[in-house]
């Protein structure tokens with residue numbers, strides 16, 4: 046749990062922590078829809094969006110843009126926890142994942158199969174279903190376990206064989222909040238299919254813990270700026286050395302591992318450097334470490350601990366305030382005592398439509414989100430025979446007082 050003075054300092058670094066410009070005072074529990082934005086991100090982005098120059102010219106402004114981008118690539122690698130390969134930006138996390146999955150499916154040896162799970166976001170699931178038939182590869186979907194909403198290394202092992210060319214893994218579900226042990230899954234895959242291209246969707250996880258793709262031994266990964274304290278309109282991808290040179294769309298004459306399509310938005314790179322700078326600072330506040338990567342890991346662990354504390358209060362209650370689990374008619378997706386939960390609780394109340402609860406919370410200045418059994422969340426909610434749920438998603442800058450306010454409101458709404 047974060048020290049209250051540090052928590053105040055953390056909150057002061059973000060825009061709109063407790064106030065919505067369109068609504069007034071509000072508590073923000075919609076972090077899985079997009080995190081709060083760092084003030085430094087807005088500042089740097091505003092400054093750079095006014096610069097008319099382009100990269101690759103012989104003038105001081107252009108040289109500075111090139112320097113900013115090169116520095117940001119290093120920051121991105123430090124964030125991903127990798128020493129090699131390439132990092133690149135794209136239009137969104139979805140677009141980056143589609144490109145990685147497409148390149149792996151089309152560029153891996155002919156035939157064979159591709160394995161993923163029903164826990165995945167459509168960003169990887171739809172890419173698999175689009176490109177497997179084109180490449181003549183079987184698309185295998187592991188059904189996730191419904192009680193805990195998980196897929197495990199064992200589940201992957203049951204489907205992987207020596208013909209598995211590509212595997213996709215979601216690191217954390219934005220619907221249930223459960224985190225998958227990516228390292229264990231990747232290790233298991235490699236015991237049977239050592240050459241398999243393994244691609245990880247870290248878009249939900251990135252703001253809620255440590256990223257360590259190097260230790261996981263995977264080939265590709267993506268995240269989205271707006272879900273990790275930065276802004277909309279870019280995703281960041283990483284491709285391992287062998288993944289980076291698979292055939293992919295690129296301009297003729299560029300290097301085999303070149304993935305950028307068109308002029309780069311320097312602001313996207315610069316704002317990501319601000320995210321890494323923030324985490325470096327946070328790491329320095331919660332540890333005595335001096336190495337940048339080590340500080341990022343310390344920051345990730347501190348964020349995880351703070352979120353676990355908030356989740357515990359939300360589910361179990363505190364200070365005499367009942368938690369969600371004891372509210373009348375409550376059902377918590379993935380169960381109330383799930384150790385894999387990462388900063389998010391999805392739930393529904395028997396007899397009250399989730400949309401009504403979200404609306405009643407909004408009227409009390411508490412932002413959550415209704416997840417419906419549609420093309421984003423149907424894979425999770427349909428097997429549970431739920432048409433919707435209320436997603437309440439936290440971040441390390443949220444407070445105990447905010448969670449208690451949520452519980453008071455839910456008590457009122459469910460007793461009305």
Ligand SMILES: Cc1ncc(COP(=O)(O)O)c(C=O)c1O
Nearest residue numbers: 137138139166168219248249269
């Ligand atoms: C796990 C996961 N994958 C993919 C996406 C899509 O990301 P984007 O909106 O950047 O395309 C999201 C968005 O919330 C997500 O949580």
